[in-house]
Amino acid sequence: MKVKVESFKIVCDCCGDTFHDGNGFVCFVDDFDGGMIRIEAESSGWISMGDKHYCSDCFTIDDEKRIVTKNGHKFDYDTREEIKKE
Ligand SMILES: [Zn+2]
Incomplete structure (x- = not known):
């Protein structure tokens, strides 16, 4: 039989790209809170802020150690x- 499972994948909040490896998008079937996929994505150059995730193409770190995303957020x-902007 086949059984449906639920899991998480990580999508960039800026460009909409899905975190993937050479075989396709990545998720873990026993990743009940999304923590495992988050760690895996971060080890591949993604960055997470709470519920937001950005791929390595969509953020830079400036001279003052701030994460600057391409869509205009700073962390x-x-x-x-x-x-927040003053
Ligand atoms: Zn992106």
Whole structure:
């Protein structure tokens, strides 16, 4: 028989790309809270801030250790909190 499983994949909040390896998108069947896929994506150059994820093409880290995303968000690198524009 076949049984449907639920899991998580990671999608870039900027370009919409899905975290994948050479074989297709990545997910883990026993990843009940999405923690495993998050760690796997981060080890491949993605970055996570809470519920937001950005692929390596969509963010840079500036001179003041801020994560700057291509779609205009800034986050503190250490706290991963968004820096709101004043
Ligand atoms: Zn992206």
